[in-house]
Amino acid sequence: MLEIKDLYKKQDYILLKNVNLNVAKGESVSIECSDEISKLLINLIVGRELPERGQINIDGKNNVDYAKKHFNNIGIVLKDDGLYERLTVKQYLKSYSQIIMKNTNYLEVMMKMSLMDIGDVSIKKLNQYQRRRVSFAREYLKQPKFLILQEPILNMDKESIRIILENIQELCDNGCTVLSTSISFKDIMLLSKDCYILDEYGIKKAQNEPDILEEDAKNVEEEMPVYKIEKIPAKIDERILLFDPIEIDYVESEQGVSNLSIRGEKFPCGLSLTELESRLIHLGFFRCHRSYLVNLQRIREVVTWTRNSFSLSLNDKVNSSIPLSKSRVTELKEIFKI
Known part of the structure; x- marks a missing residue:
């Protein structure tokens, strides 16, 4: 689903080089990296930035072309996601479901994300955990083929972590490809079995120690x-x-x-x-x-x-x-x- 080949990009003091990554349909991978590297990588994947060298393909197509033609197939939840503060949770998700014109029932998604009890609460009154679940619910409504998550469980409470991990697994079971980034090494280990470390030297598998045979x-x-x-x-x-x-x-x-x-x-x-x-x-x-x-x-x-x-x-x-x-x-x- 996602193929990154020989990616190179330098932006101010941020450097991405020797980035090669293949993520198949229905797989979940997580990457430990800085906030700056995460932001640049995401912008490159969705075509907001162009690489100096290398290529990125989504579902066998150039990422820029794919994003233009199939943007509703891509879900993105950023660390500092912008939400409509004046709307209630229910109003926000109902409006979004009408905009994207997908068949997903927004009330069912609210139940999956444990948002029904705060459905009539305005978004500006939500805590960090609840806001993150609302952002995730919004992208879940798309039933995306490719989902990008930035810091999905960082500093979250135990119940919110459980909800997000369960729904990541469900999306993968339904064929969605999930890419998560985090500054926390422990979080990436929890998010997926395929974990990587990305820094100015390139990308490498996080698990360096072999399993006992x-x-x-x-x-x-x-x-x-x-x-x-x-x-x-x-x-x-x-x-x-x-x-x-x-x-x-x-x-x-x-x-x-x-x-x-x-x-x-x-x-x-x-x-x-x-x-x-x-x-x-x-x-x-x-x-x-x-x-x-x-x-x-x-x-x-x-x-x-x-x-x-x-x-x-x-x-x-x-x-x-x-x-x-x-x-x-x-x-x-x-x-x-x-």
Whole structure:
């Protein structure tokens, strides 16, 4: 559905280069990038900006031509979306459904987005979570073939995250292609299984750590865990700190660097996530995701967003939420005997 090939664009201090991306029909991908890069990328995709080199195709057609002829097939929800403040939620969505002349029932969409109870509330009185759901509902009315989301779940409450993730999944099941961007690495992990990092050096897969292979698991000796004393090193400026494993809430691998999360602060560690796993597995740590290692004692709740999307709520200082791979759910349940 979306094909980006050898894209290059320089605008002021913002640089996009070596961008190659293919997203098939019905797939969802998410990209971690800055606000500035996100805005430029979106403008390039919908034809508001032209690349200096490379090409962008949507559904096999040049993106500019596609946007001109089939703009109603493209949905866009921006971080700072403009809404008609004086209208109520119901008035706004009803008016929009009449403008786009699609067969989608706006009341059904309001129910999907949990907006019925605030249908008669003016938009200017809505909070951030509600406004984001209204924006999403507006684009859902189009039943788009291609949907672009900028910061769809950043700083959102738990219920709004659940609603948005469920409806992204439903749109994908119906053949819609979804592209999400966010400044949050954790958010992109939650938004889709195919995650990328985009910066001035280009685009790359976010998951750098490989999943554990079945044959590797078979080679693990079946014996009782032996408690070992370990100190985990981290470096801050010229200081090397040694942490007790019990202090670590979780470990996050981002762009090849393992960061220890301790009481809401991040400390870079020179060891890879795989090396840390081998040191910490007998001390109560679990590889919940290819990019995350979690202290089992910190897990407060296993959250099911959709049939393919899970996360762990932690009881650390900042009540963190980290991804849980679908392939690891059964193993985690066995550990907790649930």
